[in-house]
Amino acid sequence: MVYGATLKPHGNAHRGRPGRVVETVGRRVRVTDSDGERLCFLSGQRAVVGDEVTWVEAQGEGGKLIQIATRRNLLQRVDARGEEQVLAANLAGLLVCVAAVEPAFQASLLDRYLVAASQEKLAAVIVVTKTDLGVPESVEEELRVRAALGYPILRISNPTGAGLDELRAYIASSDHTGPWALVGHSGVGKTSLISALLPAQDVGPIGDISEYWGAGKHTTTHTRLFALPGGGEIADSPGIRGFTPAGVNPESVRDHFPGMHALGCKYRDCLHKIGEEGCVADEKSDPSLLRSYRDLLEQATGVWKRKSR
Ligand SMILES: Nc1nc2c(ncn2[C@@H]2O[C@H](COP(=O)(O)OP(=O)(O)O)[C@@H](O)[C@H]2O)c(=O)[nH]1
Ligand SMILES: [Mg+2]
Ligand SMILES: [Zn+2]
Structure with missing residues (x-):
């Protein structure tokens, strides 16, 4: 697997400034450094949230990315067209969200994220959302099986705030650097969770169907990083209805499942x-x-x- 993604050589690369991608906005990315933040456009390969980049001033507002640093780890999927697509990089781990009730618990989606995490040696935590609606015994059984395999399980409710302190504490005390990526089926409550953690911020649409990814589209992904006041970072991700980890073959599925x-x-x-x-x-x-x-x-x-x- 090729991790380092170098863009087209550029004449003034040595004048580039370092920064980090904190949001993807269509074909642009928002980059922060010690001076603040700006939108940068890409001249070649895609950069994703978490990428360490080098950028140069471009005419008009914003900047232009000239290099993406070698990635420590990445979250990558196979899209509907069978092409590999990087979703985020340099992560602390995955917060794999599953709803207690609605949308229905999908063991296979959860497990696919656990495979992606294992492939990249990323920590993975199972976050059960909507516990205010009650957790059916069938879901408890699925959770017991995965807890026995060593996965931490956090139970939360966004409207009641149950479990949020535990989640904050978990993220703040983790010694993994980088953002925790919130992943899981559309509608499980990922954006609501960020809103519950950061009530004063506009965190994006909740329960908005327009957020769905067009099948197989590369360009309209919107992902964003948030810093938590108590420490640590969390990344929201756009709506998803299926997930296939990239780079799998039969042996690697067995080894990482x-x-x-x-x-x-x-x-x-x-x-x-x-x-x-x-x-x-x-x-x-x-x-x-x-x-x-x-x-x-x-x-x-x-x-x-x-x-x-
Ligand atoms: N009962 C209940 N509903 C929730 C909870 N979290 C989110 N929701 C609702 O679930 C729907 C989808 O939430 P959203 O945050 O947009 O999910 P996302 O697609 O994973 O970002 C919205 O109608 C939310 O109000 C929760 O903890 N309990
Ligand atoms: Mg959302
Ligand atoms: Zn066997």
Whole structure:
């Protein structure tokens, strides 16, 4: 995987100034440094929230990005057209949001984010939103399975404020540097959470359908960073209805999927497909986890076959 993304060489690159991308605005990015912030346009490759960049003054207002520094880690997905798309970089970790009730709990979406985190050695926390609506026993069971695999679980309610102090404390005390990316299905309450954490700020539309990503579009993503008063940063992300981690093949899905590595099957390279000889996954794994694993495995096999053709 290529991490460093260098834009076209530029004559006055040595005069560039360092900054960091805190917001993507269509084809532009908002960059901050010690002098303040400005909109910069991109002449080549996309920069994303969290990127450390070099920029130069451009005619008119704003600036022009001339370089993106090598990324420490990134959140990357495969879009509807099968192309890899970087969503954010240099993160502290993922706050994977799932709603207790509405939209319905989707184990496979949650697990796909956990795979993306594991691939990049990123911390991942499961944030259960809308707990004021009650958490069904079926969801509790899914949470128990993932908690047993070591994932921290925070339960919050935006209208009542339950769990927000715990979340603030978690973020402030983490020794990971960079923003925590809020990810999860559209409508789970990500923007509402930021609004609850930063009541005085305009954090963007809540429950707004226009926020949905056009399928497969590269350009209209809007992501933004917020600094929390108690310490740490959080990044909102635009509406999403599905997520496929980038750079997966069948082996990497097995190695990064929660609880699917080293199950003790007869063959060490067992992929835990249905009916594989000597496979113990059906006895040893939670049925829902295994379903969600096989679903991603099947998709990754398809993507990988297309790629290696
Ligand atoms: N009951 C309840 N509703 C919530 C909560 N958080 C958000 N909502 C509602 O869920 C809908 C989607 O919220 P939004 O923050 O836009 O979700 P996003 O798409 O993940 O950013 C809105 O109608 C919110 O008012 C919560 O904790 N409890
Ligand atoms: Mg939102
Ligand atoms: Zn197996």
